[in-house]
Every structure is written in C-alpha cells, then in structure tokens.
Amino acid sequence: MSILSYNGGCVLAMKGKGCVAIASDRRFGVQTSTLAMDFQRIFEMGPHLYIGLPGLATDTLTVHERLRFRLNLYELRESRKIKPQTFSAMVSNLLYERRFGPYFVEPVIAGLDPVTWEPFISAMDLIGCPNMPEDFVVAGTCAEQLFGMCEALWEPNLEPDDLFETISQALMNAFDRDAISGWGGVVHIIEKDKVTTRMLKTRMD
Amino acid sequence: MECVLGIACNDFVILASDMTNAHSILVNKQDEDKMFKLSDRLLMAVTGESGDTTQFAEYIEKNIQLYKMRNGYELSPPAAANFTRRNLADSLRSRSPYMVNFLLAGYSERTGPELYWMDYLASMIKTPFATHGYGGMFSIGIMDRYYRPDLTEQEAYDIMKKCVAEIQKRLIINLPNFQVKVLDKNGIHALDVIRSQNLTA
Numbered sequence: 001m002s003i004l005s006y007n008g009g010c011v012l013a014m015k016g017k018g019c020v021a022i023a024s025d026r027r028f029g030v031q032t033s034t035l036a037m038d039f040q041r042i043f044e045m046g047p048h049l050y051i052g053l054p055g056l057a058t059d060t061l062t063v064h065e066r067l068r069f070r071l072n073l074y075e076l077r078e079s080r081k082i083k084p085q086t087f088s089a090m091v092s093n094l095l096y097e098r099r100f101g102p103y104f105v106e107p108v109i110a111g112l113d114p115v116t117w118e119p120f121i122s123a124m125d126l127i128g129c130p131n132m133p134e135d136f137v138v139a140g141t142c143a144e145q146l147f148g149m150c151e152a153l154w155e156p157n158l159e160p161d162d163l164f165e166t167i168s169q170a171l172m173n174a175f176d177r178d179a180i181s182g183w184g185g186v187v188h189i190i191e192k193d194k195v196t197t198r199m200l201k202t203r204m205d
Numbered sequence: 206m207e208c209v210l211g212i213a214c215n216d217f218v219i220l221a222s223d224m225t226n227a228h229s230i231l232v233n234k235q236d237e238d239k240m241f242k243l244s245d246r247l248l249m250a251v252t253g254e255s256g257d258t259t260q261f262a263e264y265i266e267k268n269i270q271l272y273k274m275r276n277g278y279e280l281s282p283p284a285a286a287n288f289t290r291r292n293l294a295d296s297l298r299s300r301s302p303y304m305v306n307f308l309l310a311g312y313s314e315r316t317g318p319e320l321y322w323m324d325y326l327a328s329m330i331k332t333p334f335a336t337h338g339y340g341g342m343f344s345i346g347i348m349d350r351y352y353r354p355d356l357t358e359q360e361a362y363d364i365m366k367k368c369v370a371e372i373q374k375r376l377i378i379n380l381p382n383f384q385v386k387v388l389d390k391n392g393i394h395a396l397d398v399i400r401s402q403n404l405t406a
Contacts (some may be wrong), residue, residue: 036330061329
C-alpha cells in the first residue's frame with residue numbers, strides 16, 4: 001500500500017498557443033472503495049493561476065489551505081497578483097520545509113503570467129523538486145498512462161478549443177486504464193480574457 | 206467493527222450508528238450512544254479508537270459552544286466541519302494522532318441539511334450519503350440504489366432498516382442494535398432504535 005495511491009487521482013496540464021489547460025479526474029476513494037465523484041483536486045489560486053494537488057486527499061486539502069494562506073499574505077504585502085514562476089517557487093518551498101515528513105501531494109501548476117500572458121506550467125514531486133517543461137506535465141496514480149497519452153497527442157501551438165480536445169482525450173484514455181482514477185473529469189482552459197471550465201462525460205467506473 | 210450510516214435529504218439528515226461497545230472479544234454494552242450533539246444544529250456520529258472518540262468529540266463540542274458564547278451566533282455546518290478537519294489534520298502529524306472516523310450532520314437555514322464524511326486522516330467530503338466501517342461497505346450500495354433527495358423521513362428510516370438488515374445478515378460481527386437520530390430545522394430528535402428482533406418480526 002503506497003501512501004500516494006491510497007486515495008487515487010490524477011492531474012495533468014498542457015501548454016497551448018496563448019493559453020494553458022489543466023485537468024483532473026473527480027474520484028475520491030479509500031483504496032478500492034469509491035466514496036465521491038465530485039472531489040475537487042484543482043484549485044484557483046488567482047484569476048489565471050490554477051494548481052492541481054493529486055495524492056493523499058487530506059494533504060490535498062491541507063496544502064491548499066496552507067498555500068492559500070501564504071498566497072494571501074504575499075498579495076497583501078506586494079499589492080499585486082503573483083507570477084506563476086514565483087508561485088511555483090512558493091509551493092516548492094512549502095513542500096521542502098517538510099523534507100523529512102512530507103505532504104503526500106505532487107502539485108501541478110498551470111497559469112498565465114499576469115503581465116506578459118506567457119503560458120506557464122510546472123510540476124513537482126512531494127518534496128518540491130520543480131520541473132518546468134515546454135509541453136505538458138502529469139501527476140497521479142496513472143502518471144505513466146498520462147505520459148504516454150500526452151506524448152502521443154500533444155503538439156505545440158494548439159488553439160484553446162483544440163487544446164481542450166487534446167487534454168480531455170489524454171486524461172480520459174489514461175485514467176480509463178487505472179482502477180483508482182476516473183469517475184468523471186474536469187478541464188480548465190485558461191486564456192488571457194477568460195477561463196472556461198468544463199465537466200467531462202466519462203465512463204463512471 | 207463499528208458502523209455509522211448517514212443520509213442527507215432536502216429537509217433533514219438522518220444518522221444511524223451501532224450501539225455495541227466491545228473490547229476485543231468481550232462485549233461491554235449493547236446500548237452505547239455514539240452520537241454527539243455538538244450544537245442544536247450539529248450532530249456527529251463517531252467511530253474509532255476507544256477513548257479517542259469521546260475525547261475528540263467532546264473537544265470539538267466544547268469549542269463549538271465556546272464560539273457560540275464568544276460571538277453570539279453558532280458556527281455554520283461548513284465552518285464547523287472545516288474547523289473539525291483542521292483539528293484532525295493538525296493532530297495527524299503529532300506524537301499521538303486521534304484515530305477517529307465520523308459523520309458530521311448539520312443544518313442551517315442558508316445551506317439546508319448537509320452531511321460530511323471524515324476519516325482518521327482528515328480527508329473530508331460533503332456527500333448526500335455516507336458510511337464508515339465494514340457494515341458501511343454493505344450499506345453504501347443499498348444507499349446508491351434507493352437514495353433520492355426528496356425522501357421523506359419514514360422512507361429514509363426504511364432505507365436505514367434495509368441497510369441494518371443487510372449488515373446483520375452478512376457481517377460476521379453481531380451488531381444487534383442501531384440508534385437513529387434525525388436532524389432537521391426543528392433540531393435533533395431520535396427515532397426508534399433498530400433492533401435485530403424487530404427486523405426479523
């Protein structure tokens with residue numbers, strides 16, 4: 001029994017042309033038992049900044065609460081919205097503070113720079129090692145499946161509507177091959193002027 | 206080996222918990238009350254480590270009352286649930302964590318009836334129906350089949366009776382009595398205890 005696969009769940013994020021997308025499944029379960037199909041793993045941390053926290057559900061909630069606290073203080077002190085790169089560093093710091101008793105979450109961050117609107121994605125492991133690639137990031141119990149799907153489907157400079165199709169297919173086909181992920185999906189497409197949130201109609205098993 | 210069941214409908218939340226208190230193979234009593242009234246509009250049914258259950262539940266209960274005394278109004282169900290979760294999450298990585306699983310039922314004029322499921326790791330979900338324990342594993346399927354948001358109190362009680370009948374039929378551990386309480390806009394009232402002899406009759 002691995003702690004990171006106790007509750008199940010997955011998150012992925014992709015870069016597009018002037019936009020980013022972040023998506024997750026909606027299952028909450030305790031090992032083989034499914035208890036909820038509307039569990040929120042992706043949280044809005046700013047108008048164009050979202051973080052997904054797959055892993056142990058209690059730490060998903062706790063890390064979100066602690067991060068919201070730090071972010072609120074930052075925005076009060078700085079009187080401006082945080083940049084995604086800075087936020088990523090903040091998350092990394094929060095996790096590494098608990099290096100020898102970590103939070104069991106593997107965050108995925110997606111956002112647009114509030115000034116330049118540059119797309120940004122990043123992911124990290126449970127002790128905060130950041131990874132900021134140019135294409136996509138994945139995390140969760142079906143990470144391997146997500147890697148395969150993203151590698152096959154992603155291409156650079158996808159428009160928002162195409163990015164939505166790509167990320168949805170990557171998510172659904174990956175979590176359909178994982179027993180403890182799935183039970184619904186949610187996708188956020190973050191563009192300069194709007195964020196579109198869509199629920200996916202998926203196999204509910 | 207304990208079991209708690211909960212269903213939230215449009216007008217009320219119904220909680221059922223077994224009444225067996227046992228230490229290993231010895232049954233101490235069959236009429237234990239495992240539900241704690243946190244306030245007029247909050248009810249918690251707790252299972253888990255003996256002692257931790259009472260300590261944790263009473264700690265939360267007293268803090269809910271303290272908030273009411275200090276501020277003049279009660280914590281709403283979501284606020285109380287999140288407060289409880291915060292306490293449980295803080296205790297999780299301490300020297301001796303509370304080993305409690307529970308269902309928290311709340312009613313407020315603004316949000317209506319709500320049911321929160323929380324386990325010993327401080328994972329929390331708000332859900333229309335929920336269970337804890339081995340008995341809960343049999344019951345959750347029955348609730349999936351028969352749940353509707355517009356159930357009457359009698360219909361919900363009948364679903365609880367179906368669940369208890371299944372638990373008493375299929376669970377190797379004998380849980381003869383289940384206490385049932387309902388929380389609605391008028392407060393908390395108890396329904397008849399579901400007893401094994403009444404079910405077979």
